[in-house]
Amino acid sequence: MRVAVVYDRLRAEEKAIMRAVEELGHKPVRLHLNSTHLSLGMAVGFSIALERATSGIKAYSSAAALEASGVKVVNSSQVIANCYNKLVTTAKLLESGVPAPRTAIAFSLEGAYKAAEEVGYPVVVKPVNGSWGRLVSLAQDEEELRTILEHREAIPSPFYRIHYIQEFIRKPGRDIRAFATEDRLVTAVYRVAAHWITNTARGARAEKAELTSELEEIAVKAARAVGGGFLGVDIAEDSERGLLVLEVNSVTEFRNAARVTGVDIAKEIVEYAIGA
Amino acid sequence: MKAFCPVCGGEVELPEDVMPGELLECQSCGATLEVYEQESAFKLREAEEIGEDWGE
Numbered sequence A: 001m002r003v004a005v006v007y008d009r010l011r012a013e014e015k016a017i018m019r020a021v022e023e024l025g026h027k028p029v030r031l032h033l034n035s036t037h038l039s040l041g042m043a044v045g046f047s048i049a050l051e052r053a054t055s056g057i058k059a060y061s062s063a064a065a066l067e068a069s070g071v072k073v074v075n076s077s078q079v080i081a082n083c084y085n086k087l088v089t090t091a092k093l094l095e096s097g098v099p100a101p102r103t104a105i106a107f108s109l110e111g112a113y114k115a116a117e118e119v120g121y122p123v124v125v126k127p128v129n130g131s132w133g134r135l136v137s138l139a140q141d142e143e144e145l146r147t148i149l150e151h152r153e154a155i156p157s158p159f160y161r162i163h164y165i166q167e168f169i170r171k172p173g174r175d176i177r178a179f180a181t182e183d184r185l186v187t188a189v190y191r192v193a194a195h196w197i198t199n200t201a202r203g204a205r206a207e208k209a210e211l212t213s214e215l216e217e218i219a220v221k222a223a224r225a226v227g228g229g230f231l232g233v234d235i236a237e238d239s240e241r242g243l244l245v246l247e248v249n250s251v252t253e254f255r256n257a258a259r260v261t262g263v264d265i266a267k268e269i270v271e272y273a274i275g276a
Numbered sequence B: 001m002k003a004f005c006p007v008c009g010g011e012v013e014l015p016e017d018v019m020p021g022e023l024l025e026c027q028s029c030g031a032t033l034e035v036y037e038q039e040s041a042f043k044l045r046e047a048e049e050i051g052e053d054w055g056e
Helices: A012-023 A056-067 A077-084 A086-095 A109-119 A142-153 A213-225 A255-261 A265-275
Strands: A002-007 A027-032 A048-051 A072-074 A103-106 A123-126 A137-139 A163-167 A174-180 A185-192 A205-208 A231-238 A242-249 B002-004 B011-013 B023-025 B032-038 B041-046
Touching: A002 A012, A002 A056, A002 A265, A012 A027, A012 A255, A012 A265, A048 A056, A048 A265, A056 A072, A056 A077, A072 A265, A077 A086, A077 A242, A086 A103, A086 A163, A086 A213, A086 A242, A103 A109, A109 A123, A109 A142, A109 A163, A123 A142, A137 A142, A174 A213, A185 A213, A185 A255, A185 A265, A205 A255, A213 A231, A213 A242, A255 A265, B002 B041
Parallel strands: A002 A027, A002 A048, A048 A072
Antiparallel strands: A103 A163, A123 A137, A123 A163, A174 A185, A174 A231, A185 A205, A231 A242, B002 B011, B023 B032, B032 B041
8 A cells, every 4th residue: 555654854753654654565655745736636646644744834734635635644634733723722622621731812912911810820821833842931920921922922923912821830850742542542751851841852851651541541532632643642740630731743753752662653653544 | 966055056965865855964055955856856955944833
């Protein structure tokens, strides 16, 4: 069977996935978005595609375009959309009863100050679509929030007129990246960092995590809440409330996690896509 | 295999197993270049900056 690997930047993950497709006896079709174009509804010569574009909007658009040609894309454009906008992700989680930090959204400076008051300082201000810990800011009080918001409002993009304000969760020096589908927890790592931003892209260290039944339950529930698929679920351990889901990633990096857990995550992704 | 750096015009050696989407550094001017494919030939363009919507 021909399995497309759709990508914009060729990382270790994309190479590992192409290798896994071959090892499972199938033919990888390289679809480098920056070298090609997609004609909606035209036959494409494969029925399954793995969506690996780093850019959220390219992942979302290319997945939708391929679905118009009858291709099953993992993850689907709907799941990518639910994970792309962090506010929507939190809304989906709470809709399904998955524990998440207190979160509010405001559309003006005044609204943001009230939201932060309600959520309770310290608060984290996040871009609705950013990742790798970029532009995530911590405000201990209203004065700090004011500086952050004035800076954001100066950025000429509609994304920065939406203020996604979330309760700051005091992490025990780590959080958890769980790799899960709507059926099971594949594996998980602790991301250990002194700094409260624990993205491994920002220097956090990955360590094999204990796969407890609580972790499996919340990770699988989170995957289902955003529509299923093969997902990277970011989870914080709150001292009082236990595990809380911070966000869900639909195109997840995994080279550090694969190394420290010994799990061939690329192969798990391909098997999920072909089997599911 | 060789290609030309769009920034300084210098020659860039492409690895044997090069694939589109790979990042290479131009040895003469240090620019970060992305390999792409056009009419089954490998070409180079300046790599995109990390986008605000790049996922993890």
